[in-house]
Amino acid sequence: MSLEDIERKLTGILAAKASEWKTASIIKGGTTSEAIDLGGNFAYLQVVIPTIDSAQLELQVGETLGGLFQDLGQDALTVAGTGAFNDTWNLGGWRYIKIKASAAQTAADRVFKVRGVTY
DSSP: OOHHHHHHHHHHHHSOEEOOOEEEEEOTTOSBOOOEEOSSOOSEEEEEEEEEEEEOEEEEEESSTTSOEEEOOTTSBOOSEEEEEEEEEEOTTOOEEEEEESSOOOSSOEEEEEEEEEO
């Protein structure tokens, strides 16, 4: 095996793995998005956060798409604010997620973009 072949294999092994971008929506008056299947288990979640009514955001995870979802913990939340920024949350290998706001989103539907990433 040549040095180039070894280098090519290592590059493939070390490359980041990412899911496709998906949308997660919190409907007007709601606090939680629908369940999202990231298509695989990932270490991190990249989140594009739209402008929101002032709230803390948390990540909920479940073992199945239609199953019980629970808060993930301190590594997957934002401080209270009005959004309009991007963030990366520790996902810990989960596949099925929901985004939860601490306050109802009364002004409009809120559409987040999310994707799972493993480095």
